[in-house]
Amino acid sequence: MILWQLYRVFLTIGALSFGGGYAILPFIQKVVVEEMHWLTIVEMTDVIAISQMTPGPISLNAASFVGTKIAGLSGAVVASIGVITPQCILMLILSRYLFSGKEIVFLEKMLKGLKPAVVGLILVSVIGLVESVIFPKGGFYLDKTNIASMVGMIVGAVLMIKKMDITKIIMIGGIIGLSFTLSL
Amino acid sequence: MSLWRFFLVILRFNAVTFGGGYTIIPLLKQYFVENKKVLEEDEVLKLTTLAQSGPGVMVVSASLLLGYRLFGIKGALVGIMGAVLPPLVIISIISLFYQQFRSNLWVSAALAGIGGTVVSILFITVFNMAKNALKTNPVFSGLMMTASFAAGLLTDIRTSVIIFSVGLLSLILFSFYKEEQIP
Numbered sequence: 001m002i003l004w005q006l007y008r009v010f011l012t013i014g015a016l017s018f019g020g021g022y023a024i025l026p027f028i029q030k031v032v033v034e035e036m037h038w039l040t041i042v043e044m045t046d047v048i049a050i051s052q053m054t055p056g057p058i059s060l061n062a063a064s065f066v067g068t069k070i071a072g073l074s075g076a077v078v079a080s081i082g083v084i085t086p087q088c089i090l091m092l093i094l095s096r097y098l099f100s101g102k103e104i105v106f107l108e109k110m111l112k113g114l115k116p117a118v119v120g121l122i123l124v125s126v127i128g129l130v131e132s133v134i135f136p137k138g139g140f141y142l143d144k145t146n147i148a149s150m151v152g153m154i155v156g157a158v159l160m161i162k163k164m165d166i167t168k169i170i171m172i173g174g175i176i177g178l179s180f181t182l183s184l
Numbered sequence: 185m186s187l188w189r190f191f192l193v194i195l196r197f198n199a200v201t202f203g204g205g206y207t208i209i210p211l212l213k214q215y216f217v218e219n220k221k222v223l224e225e226d227e228v229l230k231l232t233t234l235a236q237s238g239p240g241v242m243v244v245s246a247s248l249l250l251g252y253r254l255f256g257i258k259g260a261l262v263g264i265m266g267a268v269l270p271p272l273v274i275i276s277i278i279s280l281f282y283q284q285f286r287s288n289l290w291v292s293a294a295l296a297g298i299g300g301t302v303v304s305i306l307f308i309t310v311f312n313m314a315k316n317a318l319k320t321n322p323v324f325s326g327l328m329m330t331a332s333f334a335a336g337l338l339t340d341i342r343t344s345v346i347i348f349s350v351g352l353l354s355l356i357l358f359s360f361y362k363e364e365q366i367p
Contacts, residue, residue: 012344014239014240014241015239015240016239016343016344016347016348017239017240018237018238018239018347018351020206020236020242020313021242022306022309022310022313025306026336026343027343027344030342030343031343042299043286045299045302045303046282046286046295046298046299048302048306049295049298049299049301049302050275050278050282052202052302052305053202054202054271054274054275054278055198055199055200055201055202055270055271055274056198056270056271056274056275057241057242057243057271059240059241060241060244060268060271060272060275061271061275064271064272064275064276064279065275065278065279065282067276068275068276068279068280069279069283073276076272076275076276076279077272080268080271080272081268083240083241084240084241084244084264084268086239086240087238087239087240087241087244087245088240088244088245088248088260088264090238090239091234091235091238091245091248091249091252091260092248092252092257092260094234094238095248095249095252095253095260098230098231098234098249099227099252099253104234106355107234107237107238108233108237109354109355109358109359110237110351110352110354110355111237111354112320112321112324112325112354112357112358112363113324113325113328113350113351113353113354113357114328114347114350114351114354115317115325116314116317116318116325116326116328116329116332117328117329117331117332117346117347117350118313118332118347119310119313119314119317119329120328120329120330120331120332120333120334120336121332121333121336121343121346121347122306122310122313123310123314123333124333124336124337125336126303126306126307126310127337129302129303129306130303133299133300133302133303134300134303145292145293145296146296148293148296148297148300149296149297149299149300150300151297151300152296152297152298152299152300152301152304153300153301153303153304154300154304155300155301156300156301156302156303156304156305157304157307157308159301160304160305160308161308166305167202169301169304169305170298170301170302170305172301173294173297173298173299173300173301173302174294174295174297174298175294175297176297176300176301177293177294177295177296177297177298177299177300178290178293178294178297180293180296180297181289181292181293181296181297182289182290182293
C-alpha cells in the first residue's frame with residue numbers, strides 16, 4: 001500500500017540523515033527520485049527552492065511535498081510522521097538521561113565521521129543536479145530556458161560569495177528566468 | 185506556563201523562522217531562559233547539542249526535549265506537533281498549487297532561473313560545510329569525505345550503507361582513541 005511505502009521510505013531517511021538540513025539531499029535523490037520515481041530531479045530542485053523560501057526544515061518540507069504529490073494530504077501526514085519517527089523514539093529514550101545529568105556522547109562520536117561523509121555525499125547530489133538543471137532534456141544544447149538557468153547559476157554564485165540573503169538570491173533567479181525566457 | 189501556551193510558542197517560532205533549524209535556537213533561548221525564566225541557559229545548551237547530534241530534523245528534537253523538560257511526555261508530544269504542523273500545512277498547500285501551475289509559462293520560466301541559483305547556493309553551502317567539517321581531525325575527516333564522495337559517485341553502494349558504515353567506524357575509533365590522538 002502506498003501510504004505504508006511512503007512511511008517506510010521516509011522512516012529510513014529520517015533514521016539516517018545526520019548532520020543538518022542538507023543531509024537529506026542524497027537520500028531524496030537516490031531513493032525518492034531514482035529508486036521510487038516519486039519526484040523528477042527538476043521537481044527536487046523546485047522543492048529545495050521552495051524550502052528556502054518558506055519556514056521549516058528541508059526534510060519536513062520534502063516529506064510533505066512528496067507525500068501530497070503521491071497520496072494527497074494523508075500522504076503528507078504519513079511521510080512527515082515517518083521522517084521524524086526515529087529521532088522521536090531516540091530522543092524520548094535519551095531525554096531521561098539528559099536531564100538527570102548523564103553525558104550522552106555516542107552520537108557525537110558518530111557525528112565526527114558522519115559530518116564530513118555527509119558533505120561528500122551531498123556534493124555527489126549537487127553534481128548530479130547541475131547536469132539536470134542546465135540540460136534537463138539531456139545532452140548538450142542551448143535554448144532560452146537553459147540559458148536562463150546558466151545565467152541564474154552564475155549570478156547566484158556571485159551573490160552567494162557576496163553573502164547576499166538566500167531568499168533574495170532565489171527571487172533574483174526568478175526574475176532572471178522570467179526576463180530571459182520571455183524576452184529572447 | 186501552560187501546555188497550551190507552550191504549544192502556541194513552538195508553533196509560532198516554527199511558522200515564522202526561515203531556513204530551518206539553527207535560527208530558531210536563539211529565539212527559544214531568549215523566550216524560555218530570559219523572558220519566562222523556566223529554564224537554565226545551560227539546559228538549553230545541553231538539549232540543543234543533543235538535538236544537533238541526533239538524526240532527523242533538529243528543531244523537532246529540540247522542541248521534543250524542551251517539552252519533555254517542562255511538561256514530561258505530554259510536553260514532548262506537544263513540542264513535536266508544534267514543530268511539525270507549520271511546514272506540513274504550508275508545504276501541502278504549496279504542493280497542491282505547484283501541481284496545478286508548474287507547467288504554466290510564467291511559473292516554469294521563473295523556475296528555470298531559480299533552478300540555476302539553487303545549484304550555486306548548494307555548491308557554496310557544501311563548500312562551507314566542508315571547510316567546517318575539516319576543522320577538527322582534518323586527516324580523518326578528509327578521508328571520510330573523500331571516501332564517501334567516491335563511493336557515492338563511482339559505485340552503486342547504497343547511501344544507507346555508507347552512512348551506517350561511517351557512523352559505526354567513527355563510533356569505534358573515537359571510543360578507543362582520544363580525539364587528540366586521531367589526526
